[in-house]
Amino acid sequence: MSIELKMLAWSILLGLAYVLVAGALVTAKRGLAWNAGNRDAPVEPLTGPPARAQRASANFLETFPFFAAAALAVVVLERATPHTAFAAQLYFWARLAYLPVYIVGIPYLRTAIWACSLWAILQLVWALL
Template sequence: MGASVPMELKLLLAAVIIGLVQIVWAAAAGSGGERDFAWLSGPRDDPRPVGTVAGRLDRALKNFLETFPLFAAALLACLAAGKLGSLTLYGSALYVAARALYVPVYAAGISMVRTLIWAASLIGLIMVIVAFFQ
């Protein structure tokens, strides 16, 4: 068999799974009410309101989509440059753990904790970037 897969790549795939869960969760929360099946399966030319939690889930997804490409690019650059190590491992773990916690905390409306969790995910991303330049 081939060489073992670095834990950082497993964490990258864990982040992909978190993103997929967010997509499904936001879509499910955004259905119902004025957003009936006909509207959801159509072109959605006329925007329709969503509830509070659905709006939060949508914003959390948008936030994930802002940071995930940066995380993936930084981690893959470290892999390609042979820079994987404790900094990329702990940074990746911090990013993934924080992103997993961010969504339910945001959905629950816990503002200050949500911001601290977001900051932790950003610190994890920065750790991966710093590892590249060491």
């Protein structure tokens, strides 16, 4: 299996971790009854780590489809190179670092990590052009 596909598989698992971490932090804040309930009643907006975890999860879901499409296209079109392998790995590791940095609340580092993951996607796309 190519590195690009391995990183895609690991990124799928990482995406699930984003969702689970955000869900756990929100449940810790609002309670199990809220989580298990219908969530029809209005609630206070989240703040702090639970809110940041939810935003990080949404951000992952915004970038992941682009990464997945680019990684799959690179493999299917046989455009994989050491450069695309590095780009796929960079995307995964940047997204792995992004979640704790965002939850802790380190703004400029968070943005730099996000930029690395975006650059990685662009490098995969560049290999297709």
